[in-house]
Amino acid sequence: MKKPDEEPQDQLSVTPPRTWAAGVPAVVHALEYSLQQTSPLKAGVDLLTMNQVDGIDCPGCAWADPSPGHRHRNEYCENGAKHINDEATTRRITADFFREHSVSELSRRSDLWLNQQGRLTRPMVKRPDFDHYEPISWNDAFGLLAGELNALDSPDEAVFYTSGRASSEAAFVLQLFARAFGTNNLPDCSNMCHESSGFALHETLGTGKGTVSLHDIHHADLIFLVGQNPGSNHPRQLSALEQAKRNGARIIAVNPLPEAGLLRFKNPQKPRGVIGRGVPIADRFLQIRVGGDLALFQALNLLLLQAEDARPGQVLDHEFIRANTSGFEEFAAHARTLSWDDVLAATGLTRTEIEQVRDDVLRSRRIVVCWAMGITQHKNGVATIREIVNFLLLRGNVGRAGTGACPVRGHSNVQGDRTMGIWERMPDSFLDALQREFGFDPPRAHGLDSVNAIRAMREGRVKVFLGLAGNFVRAAPDTDVTEAAVRTCRLTAHISTKLNRSHLVCGRTALILPTLGRTERDVQAGGEQFVTVENSMSEVHTSRGRLEPASPLLLSEVAILCRLARRTLGDTVDVPWERFEADYGTIRERIGRIVPGLHDFNRRVVRPGGIQLPNPVNEGVFRTAVGKALFTRNTPEAPHVPDGHLLLQTLRSHDQWNTIPYTPNDRYRGIHGSRRVVLVNPDDVKNLGLTEGQHVDLVGVWSDGIERRADDFTVVPYPTSRGCAAAYYPETQVLVPLDSVADISNQPTSKAVVVRLEPTVARGTAGQGASASV
Ligand SMILES: Nc1nc2c(c(=O)[nH]1)N[C@H]1C(S)=C(S)[C@@H](COP(=O)(O)OP(=O)(O)OC[C@H]3O[C@@H](n4cnc5c(=O)[nH]c(N)nc54)[C@H](O)[C@@H]3O)O[C@H]1N2
Numbered sequence: 001m002k003k004p005d006e007e008p009q010d011q012l013s014v015t016p017p018r019t020w021a022a023g024v025p026a027v028v029h030a031l032e033y034s035l036q037q038t039s040p041l042k043a044g045v046d047l048l049t050m051n052q053v054d055g056i057d058c059p060g061c062a063w064a065d066p067s068p069g070h071r072h073r074n075e076y077c078e079n080g081a082k083h084i085n086d087e088a089t090t091r092r093i094t095a096d097f098f099r100e101h102s103v104s105e106l107s108r109r110s111d112l113w114l115n116q117q118g119r120l121t122r123p124m125v126k127r128p129d130f131d132h133y134e135p136i137s138w139n140d141a142f143g144l145l146a147g148e149l150n151a152l153d154s155p156d157e158a159v160f161y162t163s164g165r166a167s168s169e170a171a172f173v174l175q176l177f178a179r180a181f182g183t184n185n186l187p188d189c190s191n192m193c194h195e196s197s198g199f200a201l202h203e204t205l206g207t208g209k210g211t212v213s214l215h216d217i218h219h220a221d222l223i224f225l226v227g228q229n230p231g232s233n234h235p236r237q238l239s240a241l242e243q244a245k246r247n248g249a250r251i252i253a254v255n256p257l258p259e260a261g262l263l264r265f266k267n268p269q270k271p272r273g274v275i276g277r278g279v280p281i282a283d284r285f286l287q288i289r290v291g292g293d294l295a296l297f298q299a300l301n302l303l304l305l306q307a308e309d310a311r312p313g314q315v316l317d318h319e320f321i322r323a324n325t326s327g328f329e330e331f332a333a334h335a336r337t338l339s340w341d342d343v344l345a346a347t348g349l350t351r352t353e354i355e356q357v358r359d360d361v362l363r364s365r366r367i368v369v370c371w372a373m374g375i376t377q378h379k380n381g382v383a384t385i386r387e388i389v390n391f392l393l394l395r396g397n398v399g400r401a402g403t404g405a406c407p408v409r410g411h412s413n414v415q416g417d418r419t420m421g422i423w424e425r426m427p428d429s430f431l432d433a434l435q436r437e438f439g440f441d442p443p444r445a446h447g448l449d450s451v452n453a454i455r456a457m458r459e460g461r462v463k464v465f466l467g468l469a470g471n472f473v474r475a476a477p478d479t480d481v482t483e484a485a486v487r488t489c490r491l492t493a494h495i496s497t498k499l500n501r502s503h504l505v506c507g508r509t510a511l512i513l514p515t516l517g518r519t520e521r522d523v524q525a526g527g528e529q530f531v532t533v534e535n536s537m538s539e540v541h542t543s544r545g546r547l548e549p550a551s552p553l554l555l556s557e558v559a560i561l562c563r564l565a566r567r568t569l570g571d572t573v574d575v576p577w578e579r580f581e582a583d584y585g586t587i588r589e590r591i592g593r594i595v596p597g598l599h600d601f602n603r604r605v606v607r608p609g610g611i612q613l614p615n616p617v618n619e620g621v622f623r624t625a626v627g628k629a630l631f632t633r634n635t636p637e638a639p640h641v642p643d644g645h646l647l648l649q650t651l652r653s654h655d656q657w658n659t660i661p662y663t664p665n666d667r668y669r670g671i672h673g674s675r676r677v678v679l680v681n682p683d684d685v686k687n688l689g690l691t692e693g694q695h696v697d698l699v700g701v702w703s704d705g706i707e708r709r710a711d712d713f714t715v716v717p718y719p720t721s722r723g724c725a726a727a728y729y730p731e732t733q734v735l736v737p738l739d740s741v742a743d744i745s746n747q748p749t750s751k752a753v754v755v756r757l758e759p760t761v762a763r764g765t766a767g768q769g770a771s772a773s774v
């Protein structure tokens with residue numbers, strides 16, 4: 001077992017990619033990770049309460065739990081277990097640690113190593129021109145932060161970032177504080193995650209959220225899994241898909257990579273999942289080119305229109321289209337102009353493959369489309385989702401049981417944070433309600449999203465950055481640009497559980513504000529508290545930690561934010577911050593009066609199963625500009641890749657949580673011992689004159705002419721689609737240009753970076769050199 005103070009040495013070994021996900025090795029693997037991080041007893045206690053009715057909400061992903069009574073005794077997956085144990089680690093970072101390690105030394109450490117050092121235990125400050133963090137009292141930390149905030153020329157010189165693991169109560173308090181302070185600068189991880197989904201669904205269906213429940217998944221005839229890797233990132237989704245298959249569903253996976261979880265699933269929760277071959281998941285696998293999904297759905301829509309021409313009245317749901325939609329004629333006319341040459345070039349698929357999907361569609365009455373980052377993180381992300389909506393509308397696959405749009409959310413409470421008002425452009429209805437409830441006038445001008453926050457820092461327009469959870473510096477694109485931008489701040493402060501790069505690449509003054517994790521008991525003046533979260537299917541429920549806090553000095557997220565707000569705002573606004581901190585029920589009372597669907601919040605949320613937020617779409621109501629669901633016309637567009645280049649997607653391994661690698665392994669893809677690998681189709685390896693195991697630099701090519709380079713990656717021939725490549729995030733973050741964003745949503749295009757592979761001349765710096773044994 002590796003010691004926490006050693007950097008892992010790159011020792012690459014490659015085995016064939018796996019063709020199935022989960023099963024015994026998954027459980028064994030999770031336990032191995034648990035044992036490294038914590039005691040087995042503690043791990044067991046945590047896991048048994050995970051996703052149970054009165055337990056903790058798994059911080060692993062936002063997939064919904066089965067209804068109470070239908071849950072497994074062990075309603076968790078391998079990766080959920082790893083995330084829990086990463087938080088419940090018994091390792092601690094003390095003041096001594098920071099005395100021993102300077103900030104400049106720590107900033108040369110890997111993301112993996114930083115995370116392995118354990119839980120943060122006390123507030124720390126890095127003063128200007130000092131290279132070490134030093135202890136600071138909570139009182140002084142709040143005084144420092146409040147002083148800097150109040151010294152700003154304008155409230156808009158502050159930015160308040162949120163990552164989706166924060167609780168709804170903390171998120172509500174943060175946005176209330178930011179708006180009472182006077183700014184809508186509330187960027188969040190969602191700006192880099194499902195922003196494209198939000199924009200597209202809002203415009204076309206009148207809701208930013210998905211329209212699908214677990215019941216719909218279970219009862220669909222046909223399910224599309226587009227641009228997502230459920231085996232690693234949403235393993236509990238596999239149980240829902242297994243159930244759907246038992247009910248007769250067909251599944252179509254669309255992905256450049258033959259991901260293990262798309263092919264076959266062995267359910268570790270069942271005896272027969274342990275042995276046997278498992279359930280095949282995808283009935284059809286479309287190995288699409290990166291960025292080709294818009295063309296695919298446009299082609300499918302054209303084929304459906306043509307099928308209707310051949311059998312009038314039998315293919316499209318005319319009644320639904322007439323009663324509920326707008327823009328069909330214009331859409332249809334536009335769809336018929338599609339060029340098949342363009343479709344085949346963009347998708348890399350054959351016409352027959354797409355026609356076979358059309359036939360599946362024609363045989364299915366109830367269709368669900370699920371998608372994640374493979375769709376949203378593209379220049380054409382919004383257009384692609386709009387086209388998916390066109391596809392669903394054509395046969396009335398919205399608002400009916402067993403149908404709908406399912407953007408599969410990432411962070412366990414990313415959707416809840418948005419519901420609470422974490423968005424730089426909340427609608428007036430929400431701001432009006434805030435005003436009615438608290439009596440102050442919230443700012444109305446839209447604030448900065450994540451990309452615009454970096455641009456503003458770069459231009460010196462932002463001086464204070466506060467992060468509620470997350471790792472902004474690593475999550476954001478264009479590492480060099482982002483790091484330089486963040487360093488211009490006068491003060492950066494992070495409310496965090498674990499050490500990460502955002503604490504090290506920081507403003508002139510920096511604060512670490514350590515907080516309770518979800519696994520921990522949260523006791524306030526009003527007694528023991530729970531928090532609430534909202535999953536991908538708009539179910540709001542409680543999460544209650546059980547473990548003793550990692551340190552007696554930790555404060556909860558809510559306590560930190562309430563104290564900071566009091567210190568900054570004094571009694572200029574009529575918000576009972578002290579009562580909020582003492583009893584989170586008093587926060588929920590206010591939320592219940594502001595957020596539609598959460599009335600009587602405290603009473604309803606503790607009922608088994610929690611609260612299902614209403615989705616107007618499922619009541620036949622479309623709150624779009626025209627009051628109906630909207631067909632849209634989308635200009636065909638796919639990434640252009642010059643000869644000799646590849647289109648690189650940056651993605652997650654099986655063993656990481658977003659910006660935090662847990663180990664250098666990616667078991668399902670057969671990658672062990674190193675993350676500095678680039679997966680390339682074997683024919684492209686040959687055509688580009690490369691060889692297996694060769695060391696290359698990934699050189700980004702973009703219209704601004706700036707050369708972006710990620711050093712020393714090992715070439716691994718891998719069955720990805722032709723012309724495409726894949727490598728892990730955040731190591732490749734340096735290649736994603738800040739200004740390369742999705743149209744409309746401003747989301748970084750992390751899944752489409754044009755690169756050329758250049759042989760590495762000299763080995764990279766220490767710790768980066770990879771010794772391949774392929
Ligand atoms: N264990 C674990 N679980 C997680 C996370 C984690 O880091 N670790 N992160 C959480 C978060 S915040 C999120 S947002 C989700 C992310 O969940 P995913 O979206 O599954 O995450 P990625 O690893 O980014 O994988 C994107 C998938 O899209 C495919 N893809 C890439 N480009 C394209 C394309 O152009 N077209 C198509 N059709 N497919 C494409 C990739 O091959 C890959 O399978 O997971 C959540 N759950």
Ligand SMILES: Nc1nc2c(c(=O)[nH]1)N[C@H]1C(S)=C(S)[C@@H](COP(=O)(O)OP(=O)(O)OC[C@H]3O[C@@H](n4cnc5c(=O)[nH]c(N)nc54)[C@H](O)[C@@H]3O)O[C@H]1N2
Binds near residue numbers: 164189410470495499
């Ligand atoms: N190139 C590229 N970039 C991407 C992506 C990609 O696919 N490719 N994906 C994007 C996506 S989908 C997302 S969501 C973002 C992720 O961006 P973030 O959400 O900002 O990053 P995380 O890695 O999830 O943040 C991890 C940190 O959160 C803190 N933390 C963990 N739990 C808690 C808690 O309970 N409370 C508090 N206060 N802190 C906690 C810990 O200190 C930990 O170090 O990255 C985006 N960036």
Ligand SMILES: [Mo]
Binds near residue numbers: 409410
């Ligand atoms: Mo995400």
